[in-house]
Amino acid sequence: PSAIEPEKGELIGLLVEGDVIEDDETSLALAQSLDWPTREFAISKSSEIASFISPTLAPPHDIPALMRSEIIENEVKIAVLQQIDTFVPTDDRDALQATASFANENGIAVPFGTVERFARSGVTPQLVVELLQPNLPELMEQHLVSLLSALGEPYADAVERNGKRPKFPQDEAHLAL
Numbered sequence: 001p002s003a004i005e006p007e008k009g010e011l012i013g014l015l016v017e018g019d020v021i022e023d024d025e026t027s028l029a030l031a032q033s034l035d036w037p038t039r040e041f042a043i044s045k046s047s048e049i050a051s052f053i054s055p056t057l058a059p060p061h062d063i064p065a066l067m068r069s070e071i072i073e074n075e076v077k078i079a080v081l082q083q084i085d086t087f088v089p090t091d092d093r094d095a096l097q098a099t100a101s102f103a104n105e106n107g108i109a110v111p112f113g114t115v116e117r118f119a120r121s122g123v124t125p126q127l128v129v130e131l132l133q134p135n136l137p138e139l140m141e142q143h144l145v146s147l148l149s150a151l152g153e154p155y156a157d158a159v160e161r162n163g164k165r166p167k168f169p170q171d172e173a174h175l176a177l
Contacts, residue, residue, distance in 0.1 A: 006030045013045035023048045044071040050079045063095035067102040091121035109134045119150040130173040
């Protein structure tokens, strides 16, 4: 890989796909200084990347595009989701919203701590409630109260004794809640 001059386009991905260069972090790092379409194509052509993907190869600013990509395999996205605290160390709303949407659209159960982080970072409440649903049977009341408070109104009103009777959508996730 050190002999290759990185250039925009499909070159790096095609070299990886054709086994001309190793399918490893060193080879895919060649695309790091280039544009997103180049990086996206290289990631999509790696059959091994789910085992070595890192924040170096997918920095926080790439996570929304990675999660929405139609050419990157779900296995790679799941690997990022499972290590979301490493890939997105700050509460970057766009990155976390895209990650939450991916998890929800693919029916992937998310641990409560991650759902709580989604809520704190401003991920849409509907999405948070949908991701929360599989966690409900194991949750303690104080955790649920904390999460609902983080979602703001009308969810925060539901856990306070303030005489308000908030209305919620009549969907499966809200009915379970």
